[in-house]
Amino acid sequence: MADHARGKRSPVTCHFKCGNACLGPECNTSDNPSFRDIASAALTRRALLGLGAAGAVGIALAAATPSGSAIAAPGAGFANGGLSFDPIAPVPMLVDDFNVPAGYSWKPIIRWGDPLFSGVPALDFGNQTAEAQAGQFGYNCDYIDVIADRSGRTAVLASNHEYVNPGIMFPPSDDAAELDRRAAISKAAHGFSVVELRRSKIGQPWRYLVDGRRNRRITADTVFEATGPAAGSALLKTAEDPEGRWIKGTLGNCAGGTTPWGTVLSGEENFDGYFAWAASTAGQKRYRATPSAKSTYTFERIDPRFNAHDAGFVNEPNRFGWIVEIDPEDPTSTPRKHTAMGRFKHEGANVIIAEDGRAIAYMGDDQANDYLYKFVSKGVFDPRHTPVARRKNLGLLSEGDLYVAKFTGNSPAAEIVGTGALPADGLFDGTGQWIPLTQGGQSVIPGMTTEEVLVFTRLAADKVGATKMDRPEDVEPNPKTRKVYLALTNNSSRTAANVDEANPVTGNRNGHIIEMTETGGQSGTTFGWSILLLCGDPAVDQNTYFAGFPKELVSPISCPDNVAFDSVGNLWISTDGAPSKIGYNDGLFKVPLEGPERGHVQQFLSVPRDGETCGPIIHDQESMVYVAVQHPGENGTVAAQTSYFPDYVPSHRPESGLVAAPRPSVVQVWRG
Template sequence: MTISDQPRLRLLPMSDHVRGKRSAVTCQLKCANACLGPECNTSDNPHFRDIASSALSRRSLLGLGLAGAIGLVVGDAAGGGASGAAYAAQPGTSGLAFGPIDPVNRLVDEFTVPAGYTWQPIIRWGDPLFSSTPALDFEHQTPEAQAGQFGYNSDYLDIIADPSGKSGVLVNNHEYVNPNIMFPATTDPAERRRRGDIYKAAQGMSVVELQRRKVGEPWSYVVDGRRNRRITVETVFELTGPAAGSDLVKTAADPEGRWVRGTLGNCAGGTTPWGTVLSGEENFNGYFAWAADTAAQKRYSGTSTTSTETGWEAYDPRFDAHDPDYVYEPNRFGYIVEIDPSDPTSTPLKHTAMGRFKHEGANVTIAEDGRVVAYMGDDERNDYLYKFVSKGRYTAATSTGARKRNMRLLSEGDLFVARFSGNSPAGEITGGGALPSDGLFDGSGQWIALTRDGESVVPGMSTEEVLVYTRLAADLVGATKMDRPEDVEPSPLTGKVYLALTNNSNRGGASAPVDEANPVSGNRYGHVVELTETSGQAGETFGWSILLLCGDPSTTAYTYFAGFPKELVSPISCPDNVAFDSEGNLWISTDGAPGTIGYNDGLFKVPLEGDQRGNVQQFLSVPREAETCGPVIHDREGLVFVAVQHPGENGAVGAQRSFFPDYVAAHGGGRAAAPRPSVVQVFRA
């Protein structure tokens, strides 16, 4: 039974458990109720020296038992909007001076921007990319139409301008679908299969050509643009790196273990210096029916399943990991994906050298010696922060050949996981969020190698096992459990790295006691950590401090904003994605604020230097039940872009809770519109 066939929200498994986070609908569709199942990370993270001296065998590590003899069996009310005098604005940002908006009540279905600004969508779910594709027809949607239309539930976003500044390309992830607000409920098997194929076509990624009359104006998208492309659950990807061709990624349909159909759960990402786009495959486990009968599978799914929300396993055997021919199909997802938006005929890549886990995304910088460094978060409670350092060096040339060489940089290199150490006495970290006596939550850290020179350095695990079961490898070397590591990005101005930690209801429990890097028990509002590499960008040591302890200062005593007076900041909760403007200010989008502080999610600017450091200022608010994703800040042009995901997610066909972004059409008579996830641009009125 899919969610469309069930009674509404009251029967969803997470309905009684979402105390101040996502809605139960998001939990069901986006991450397969991960917080309701058993905790995936039950390790006590022994230190590396303990492992090296132990008699731990590869077979016992992976829970093979008898099955190991023939191969690992793994399933595969009122709102704001006016400028708020209570919040301190920072003047001087190029083209983007603004007065922070008041927070908007979570029941308000509006997209709210500062005084002097306006907004419009660039492209919405269902808008056709090609003249041969029909416009979205809610009552007659087909898989074929959706495959040529802009996808659903937008997440990571970039707007990449060409040298002229008058043309460019938009790249956007489509993380998952919400059947309830796409279609009326049905129990007809044939109709459910037809919809299943629409869901396949609605996910993945979109590449869309853009144009405008002159630099600084808003963009419009181009039907039949030469770079227009949809990447879906059926697109063929090439596996790269040491795990490509391994027995752990082979299936009946791909006995070579080198060609994967589709990408799933595409969340955040990053754009590389060579012009390609990286996308993180996050909650892939919820797309497979599989048996959690090994340590390896439990570490990724937590529980066994016989059916999924999409229903694909009923007619596509690769999503039924109970099938002996497809037990390793799940091992082919959970990677960093790389696409070339300039070439719609190119084969996208999945990089096994960067590890397999629930990738929020990956963001790249170039180290002092020319090697590529990528930072990555594993978005699950009590999971880890990772870094990848390439073996090869970046070529700055812009030729097609140079781009192709650079696209292989992420196929070979060293993978690391982070261990944080605090510098305050343990007795001062009480779980209540009070600052220790030195006035900072801070300390040092170590990047612990999982692979070096392309080979495993984890005792008892082969290279292929480290890269396919990366979470297990990180457990063994004593990585630090973090409060849901989401986006992690280096500042292009300072090189400091900023890690968004959304929240963690289990922090402070037996499996994850508080520590200085995660100092709040039951961390409801999340926090942001600032890292400084102390031995170079490609080095293995770092310093760190907490930049923000999020929340509403008027109701949460422990909130902290890098020492800035908390009575002057905008309330912020559940940091998710981060970005930077040309002056080095940090911008944060949020996911979960409606349930924690009672306001719609939004986008916030945070200066990082001078007397304004830590001054959180809200720039925009997204509509009811939506999440703010993929911020792009072109401040020199006075433009801000965001992706608006799952507006009105708790509604149903005939009882929609949002009409974003087509408010006028929705209220002007006729059939009630469905909300449409969209990419929005904000500019001066």
């Protein structure tokens, strides 16, 4: 593979995770205006953000505190609550180790290949089968949640499985039958796992149960029901599904969220690489600019629906790229794909109940220069714990309206110079507008039907002038403050000609975090925003920014990916792909959002060599943290692995000549 990747992310990751998207032509060729064209100073910074004098004083105090004494006394206010720990030092990027703070321990809950059912064998690297994999924990876990029952001693773990890396799962082969066998195993390693958990008492580590009541595997062959206005559309019909309502499988699942009614959402992200891609229409080209004769995983070898050149399956790619919803409580339920929420490369979806009772889902389209979206349900949430309320809530994401974000800065264009240097008013900030793509469940885009808006959502967003962002990944509302936090991982294609106040860094390799405040309530159509963090290592890049906190006191951080919150509202950030000038393994970081420690980035853990930190879940009241470790050792081969995480046993079957592979795993960290 061509070594086109820069920094820690390897060309292997680029190939299998996103189909080398950065090597192809730009998918977004729209001429949507930048802030240089639409900048406005109509509202003041403080009025927009709602910080008031207290917020200004907090930032000023942090900036004025002498080096070495910026940390307030434990328990002093909102920002200092939650999990306490001494931040760890950054771990060099070639270290194959999982590191946690002093006083904490870790171990995996479940690993790739662990059986969920008693009739399924444990993982055997030399003799894996598709049938076994379909009953084992899948590969490359990304979104996770641990949903505890009332006792706190039983729970269910829900995890998706984004993609696989055959290069460290199988030795080289050019035998056709063997390649078909491997394609079937790889296909079965995608999807979801739902697993029952038990522990002796709260605050202690979990163990997973084989044959748990709620145990389930969902794979690329599990049937999903399409809901919403595009269900049954001609754009979703195929030779296998002439109704256009029953979609086989889910693929490329990245981040997600757990709904207030207890279901789990996940986003189908880089689905295009799974198909021999026809790319014959403008709608198709907006998701993958160029056609391909074969897919990344060559699933078309064993399943004709992955050959989109076939007239009977030309619409099969349209059946992926959705938000999917599963019910972890009912292993017999049919999972769903919600067309009302739009089709793009979803990082995930996170729901909060608005002041008027409607369900609001925030969603990022994870590709360079794509957009931020919001879905507003038609129906209202029923908080009662009754079967009737649950049935009603299960329909909330099937009907509603879809919006895309347009950001406007309030600084003169000449002050946005592309280096990350702050404008004269001291903040990158401004206003925003949620532009409707559907209203009353119907298209408001001239020349596009409702079905076209929902299947080719990127084209609809292009038409209304949405703001091109630096890879919008996870976007989540803070349950304590209702402010919304958007992780923008990076964008090396951001040029000096198209920097703007929300994306102010040319060739943005370290990414940033935007803090948003809905000004008309959570279901409103306007918001204020400011950049909370410009990520990087202050030792090598002085144009980093940490909400005004002294740079010399923060942990270096790069490429924010997933975000979460603890019980008192602190932000936690997991990272993916730190550039080589950072030179550290990815990790999990805590960031207070209020008081004198606002912006104080503190590293909690680091993952092993070549790995990505996913999840995360922060149960600080139990002193427990959970992360998914994705693609450890991705740069290796079967003969020369670069990681042996999590077991660190380099020889699995010596007599066969095979060595053990690293195993993507869900990891629990606890105090003790």
